[in-house]
Amino acid sequence: MEIVLDGLPLARRLTRASALLDITGLEVRYGGIAALRGVAISILPGQGVALLGANGAGKSTLMKAIIGLVRAAAGEIRFDAVPIGSLRPDRRARRGIGYCPEGRRVFPGLTVAENLAVACWGDVARKTDEMFALFPALAARRASPAWQLSGGQQQMLAVGRSLMNAPRLLLLDEPSLGLSPLLTDEVIGRVPEIVAGGTSVLLAEQNAAKALSVCDVAYVLKTGVVTAHGPAAALAASDDVRAAFLGG
Amino acid sequence: MKRIAACLLLTAAASAAHAASVTLPVLVPLTGFLAVEGASQRNGAILALSTPPAGVTAKYDVSDTGVSPEVAVNALERAAGDKPIAVVAPMLGTQMLAMLPVAMEQKIPLLTISGTAAITRQGNPYIFRFFPDDATTKIAQVRFALENKGVKKPAVIYQTTAYGQSGHAEIVNALKKAGIVPVYEEALDVAVKDMAPVLAKARAAGADSLIVHLHGGPSALLLKAAAASGLGLPIIAGSGLSQPSTINLLEPAELAGVCAETSSSPVSAESPAMQGFLDAYRRKFNADPDGFALAQYDGTMMALEAVAKGATTPAALTQALSSGSYAGLAMTYKSNGRGDMAHSAVIICYDGKSRIPKVVAHYTNAAAD
Amino acid sequence: MRRADAMLLLCVAAYGAYAFAAGSSYTLRVFSVAGIYALAAIGYQFIFGQAGALSLSQGVFMGVGAYASGILALRFGLGFDAALPFSVGVPVLLALAVAVPVLHLRTHYFALATLIISQMVLLVAVEWQGLTGGANGIGGIGGITILGMPIRAGWPLAATVWVCVALGAALSAWLMRGRAGHAYAVLREHPAVAGAIGLDGGRMRLAAFVLSAAFAGFAGSLYVHVIRVISPDVLGFPVMVTLLTIVMIGGRLGVAGAVAGAVLVIELPEWFRPLREYTLLVYGAILLLVVVAAPGGLVGALRLLLPDRAPPAPPALAASPALAELSGLAALSGASGLLLEIDGLARHFGGVRALGGVSLGLRAGEVLGLIGPNGSGKTTLVNCVTGLVAPDAGRVRFAGADITGLRADRVAHAGIARTFQTVALVDDMTVLDSVAIARPRTDFATARAQAMTLLDRLGVADIAQRRCGGLAYGLRRRVEIARALALQPRLLLLDEPAAGLNETEQADLSRRLRGLAADGAALLVIEHNMAFLAPLADRMACLDAGVLIAQGTPAEVQGDARVIEAYLGRPAAVSRPA
Amino acid sequence: MLALQLLFNALALGAAYALVALGFVLILNATGAVNFAQGDLVMAGGYGGLVLARMLPVPGVVLLPLLMAGMAALGLMVALVAYFPLRRRPPEAVFISTIAIGIILQNGTNILFGPELARTPALLGDGEFRWLDGVGGGLVVSAQSVAIIVVAALLIAGLHLLFSRTQFGRRLRATAQDREVASAIGIPVDAMVAATFAVGVALAGAAGLLLARGFFVTPNDGGNYMLKAYIAVTIGGWGSIPGAVAGAALIALFEVVFPALPALVPALGGPAFSQNGATIVLDALILVILVARPQGLFGEASKARA
Secondary structure: OOOEOOOOOHHHHHHHHHOOEEEEEEEEEEOOEEEEEEEEEEEOOOOEEEEEOOOOOOHHHHHHHHHOOOOOOEEEEEEOOEEOOOOOHHHHHHOOEEEEOOOOOOOOOOEHHHHHHOOOOOOHHHHHHHHHHHOHHHHOOOOOEHHHOOHHHHHHHHHHHHHOOOOOEEEEEOOOOOOOHHHHHHHHOOHHHHHHOOOEEEEEEOOHHHHHHHOOEEEEEEOOEEEEEEEHHHHHOOHHHHHHHHOO | OHHHHHHHHHOHHHHOOOOEEEEOOEEEOOOOOOHHHHHHHHHHHHHHHHOOOOOEEEEOOEEEOOOOHHHHHHHHHHHHOOOOOOEEOOOOHHHHHHHHHHHHHHOOOEEEOOOOHHHHOOOOOOEEEOOOOHHHHHHHHHHHHHHHHOOOOEEEEEEOOHHHHHHHHHHHHHHHHOOOOOOEEEEEOOOOOOOHHHHHHHHHOOOOEEEEEOOHHHHHHHHHHHHHOOOOOOEEEOHHHHOHHHHOOOOHHHHOOOEEEEOOOHHHOOOHHHHHHHHHHHHHHOOOOOHHHHHHHHHHHHHHHHHHOOOOOHHHHHHHHHHOEEEOOOOEEEOOOOOEOOOEEEEEEOOOOOOOOEEEEEEEOHHHO | OOHHHHHHHHHHHHHHHHHHHHOOHHHHHHHHHHHHHHHHHHHHHHHHHHOOOOOOOHHHHHHHHHHHHHHHHHHHOOOHHHHHHHHHHHHHHHHHHHHHHHOOOOHHHHHHHHHHHHHHHHHHHHHOHHHHOHHHOEEOOOOOEEOOEEOOOOHHHHHHHHHHHHHHHHHHHHHOOHHHHHHHHHHHHOHHHHHHOOOOHHHHHHHHHHHHHHHHHHHHHHHHHHHOEEOHHHHOHHHHHHHHHHHHHHOOOOHHHHHHHHHHHHHHHHHOHHHHHHHHHHHHHHHHHHHHHOOOHHHHHHHHHOOOOOOOOOOOOOOOOOOOOOOOOHHHOOOOOOOEEEEEEEEEEOOEEEEEEEEEEEOOOOEEEEEOOOOOOHHHHHHHHOOOOOOOEEEEEEOOEEOOOOOHHHHHHHOEEEOOOOOOOOOOOEHHHHHHOOOOOOOHHHHHHHHHHHHHHOOOHHHOOOEHHHOOHHHHHHHHHHHHHHOOOOEEEEEOOOOOOOHHHHHHHHHHHHHHHHOOOEEEEEOOOHHHHHHHOOEEEEEEOOEEEEEEOHHHHHHOHHHHHHHHOOOOOOOOOO | OHHHHHHHHHHHHHHHHHHHHHHHHHHHHHHOOOOOOHHHHHHHHHHHHHHHHHHOOOOHHHHHHHHHHHHHHHHHHHHHHHHHHHOOOOHHHHHHHHHHHHHHHHHHHHHHHOOOOEOOOOOOOOOEEEEOOOOOOOEEEEHHHHHHHHHHHHHHHHHHHHHHHOHHHHHHHHHHHOHHHHHHOOOOHHHHHHHHHHHHHHHHHHHHHHHHHHOOEOOOOHHHHHHHHHHHHHHHOOOOHHHHHHHHHHHHHHHHOHHHHHHHOOOOOOHHHOHHHHHHHHHHHHHHHHHHOOOOOOOOHHHOOO
């Protein structure tokens, strides 16, 4: 067990070749302002990875850079060892990256079933049934327009939608946002199941304890820089995490 | 009279006294809601300009005036730079009103077929109108309705355009003189599609006939709706219905018993000279001429004849047009002192079997002569 | 004036010189008509450019002005000059009448509303034949006379029209110089900020609309005496489309754009007249090409090609008059001794509870840190206090007065300033002007000098003349805080001021904020960054799901079990698959 | 009987207007921009029908799919020329670029076909059915009007099926609702927007063919249809598809039934019930709707426009 601050440990260098997602030297700028600087992250197949950090630390920006909604000013993003940095978002999604945006952003005028269907390029009926099995609360509301759902149901729908195309990597951006603790448990509690199904998960969360409890590995972002990373259990006990949120 | 016109046309070469080359630009609306009428104007003028009297060569350029006064004035100012002997001016009344002061400044005679009454009432010596004004045509329309159709309780339906409002005033005037008040009046926008409400209201008002003063398209829509609803009332329409391109959209049966006023009906080919014009027009433009085309042809020809007789400056031409008389194909043209050259109108009627109307009545506005 | 704008005006002047030298009545007439459209377009820039509202009634204002002048000339023999109060006044009255129901509508709804009003005016003009002559219009209107002197067609007329254009352009430039132009830029780009710095957006939009109508009416009265006929054509949609095209092609802002656009758009079809029926086809194609190729219009394109030289030096610091001191504010507090009292404030959005009855107090000279997870209602609280959002329930009292539901600009004038979570500065404006604009009731030169003092106070005086667009994040933050301070607030609400700042910058900001509090201002600081907030705040409060869950000293709040849980959460009560 | 006749006429006219409005609202939803050429595209559809009819002497119903395919291609061109280069600009830019497209279409057809009235072939035939001839003028139902209603109903139903039952249609809707997320879950949004233009313009073309039989077509007709679509969409609720259909129906009622009310109810009268009066009353009604119920009659309150 080791925690490495602002460095690249030897172990990580060894795993790069087999990584599902490998990011090096990523820099993203908004106007003249760097939102991410020199970010390096690696995710193995079947791994649950927590991305921790306070508001404004750059978690969402990193998610968007991976799916392609923001352009990287520098650095490389490899998925399955293939550089994807120049691809359009829809191309990246079709290669096997599922994206569940911050704030849910379900399609309000589409029904629950339709929200799921539009994200699927395979057997829609089978995948839809799978999602209803994963989130039974959604099954009862399959014909309701998404805007009528409660916040928790919308979040489940957004997660379900991002899983419809059987992604190998799922990007979950702040799924607990605006949810009660009970609902947060219900949504984040699905992560181990998803990981067990063979999908790697990158979970950006400000609810650090919960995120760490369901992930194997964690990265801590602070003002656009990775300040710590390591096994989840180690980070849970670390002062770095607490510091990232509550100062000190 | 018509024989004289024919002779004039055939012997034009012999009567040429002077050789002259003149510029006579054609400024007419080729885009916008009056583009059909403008095209008739252009064709009539071009036919005259391309077959001028012997000894005269006419240079002409065609320019679009659209429908706004501003563009028409620009076009006239631009044409004035070429030192024209006269210009063919658009039939849109508002454009003519705007062009009149410029014509006065530049001393250029305007040859037009606009029916708007006001344009010859501005005291402008440079306006020459070769189409009977609204008073003449509407008196003909109303007299025909009263005298031939026995109309007592007419419904008057007109357009909200300059053409429609100007004609409407004259219709109501003419009816008033005969002591008749329309039982129903309605003004229609050119965009009105469904004529059923108008017909229903006319019927509900107890109308015994429709006196219609609409542009070509709306006239056709009205006739279609009337035929479909089995209205069964006499319809006496305005010159909008005399255009062959409009008539072609209607089935002959839909036209049965419908009459309309116009200045002339070239497709009816009442005389050999008119037949000659009809043939020449069809050859050149692959279309049928209407009364507007013939009037503009006559008017342009009158000017060219005057040139042939020595009126080779705008001033001389103005003088010649305002004092002379010309036996054209449609009628004899002579100014009443204000620039109104045409003083008679015809009524055409359709028999329900053919799209070619018969000229059933000629009316001359004696008061204007 | 910017170099690009000057260059465009020079081009127009050169063309004008050519037109006058050529002396053909055709060229001069078209140039005169272009001048009339230029005037109407300069007016259109107020509402469409400055206020950023797509109005489709500018053509009708011009037409109404034309009708007013034309009818007065025909019925009462009034000359162009004598009729001016009416030809400008009638469209202005129409604009005022229309503004009440529709001016608050946004984007396409405003566009459609103004379009429909235009259609109604056109119908009235066509139907009211007794007054307007109906569709036939009325001819025989005299040319322009000034003090009884008739202006001949040709160069005297063109000169008269273009003198009017020059006067109109000068008036427009004068009205939009200094504060007003910058105020409209803020209103257009960041409407919420406009309220927060005390600008009355509604009144500004109304002023722009009325000015548009006035210019249009003036242009219309020229038009009717040049075309010498009144007809409904001048009220028709094509005139409106022409004006819109002029401004889109020339540029939405800056009189140079309107003038150059008008000359191009009016002259172009005349240049292509030899193409006959293809004229308008080619015109349409060129219009499309220009819109696609030059998004900012001619002005925008030229400004890229001809960037401005180095800006003039800022006002000297030494000469800056000092701002009134902020101290002595404690006396203004309410009976309870609190400057700000929030009592039971609640707000729902749709079915979501953003604030569920929050009560808080703040004394003068105190710094209160407000923390809470994302979505816990912190920003909504600030929005409710500053009048951006109306609360469903609860009261807000400030310095003893009830300010609940007060409009944002009034709240600002009462002495409450704020910053925004995402920095909202106008990219094209200089730092100095961005701050000076918020100085209330001060002439702009003084305001700029005072703004220098504030910039200096925040350590950014050296970038005063730079445009905000290219600034680094930390600098933008400080400019925004300086702008809030320019209101001389007694209460300052800061929404995540440290976000995006590095540690040195944070320390610097913290020191400066403490200084403000020491002067007697009250500060409410929303922040996630505890390292920054804890030393700065006298007290801290924590919101979670719209409810206050803790209040006390920073140490107390940071150690509170509920706060830690709200931030770090409990471990999920799920078992991992084996 | 007259009332029935007028309602039927309004239904036929409203059905055609609904297609115009639907094409408009689809593009509006997908791009957030007003396609000001929509009316001119309806006009172009009329002339397209004319061209096809000259090449193929078959009933209009057979020409309709061909025309819609051709118009869809034209829609793609419009998207390529007037929308995609401007998609990152404020919506006013597309406003102007589509006005330019309208100018080009209007003058292009004027050059190609001349200004005369033109007429497309009937969908099926020109027959008409008459009932109760004796009673108050009887009820006349032309085959063309029935065909318009049936074709429009089929197209609207087809559109509904497309949007609710096909992946393609659902993805079009998803793209219209949140373009960024749509692209992030794998939907090629540019292709979807282009497809929306194709569908929207194909509908305009269909409306053109339907309208140009009974009401003819000239190159100047575009502006009028554009205004109708704009108004229908606003009455119904900006972006609402059922709203656009209802708005179109309301416009048709105001054109056909409202001005005829004095013939139905003799007590009514006055200038309000003239054809122009009806337009002013409708205009005033729209202003009231805009001010009092900004989300339109069918829009959701959540999509407020202020």
